[in-house]
Amino acid sequence: MSIVAVAILISFHLKAEASPLEKRIALPFGLVFWCLAIACLAAGLNNYIKTVSRYSRRQALVQSGTGTQLVSFFGQWVD
Secondary structure, X not given: OHHHHHHHHHHOOOOOOOOHHHXXXXXXXXXXXXXXXXXXXXXXXXXXXXXXXXHHOOOOOOOOOHHHHHHHHHHHHHO
C-alpha cells in the first residue's frame, strides 16, 4: 500500500499529462493510502506481539470472533 501511495503521489494521471484536477487530488489520495499502509502495519504488529506474548505464557491460541466466523462461513461455500 505504501508503494501505491508513492506511485499516486509521483504520477497520478489518466492521460499523457496530468490535469490540474488530477494534480490536486493526488496528494489526498496518496495520504489516504499512506495512512492505510501505516494502519495495516500497526494492526499486523499488534497481532504479532499479542501472539508472541500468548505463546510465551503457553496459552492456547484459539482463533475466534466475528472475522473468523465470517471467513469460515463463506469458506464453506467456496469449496
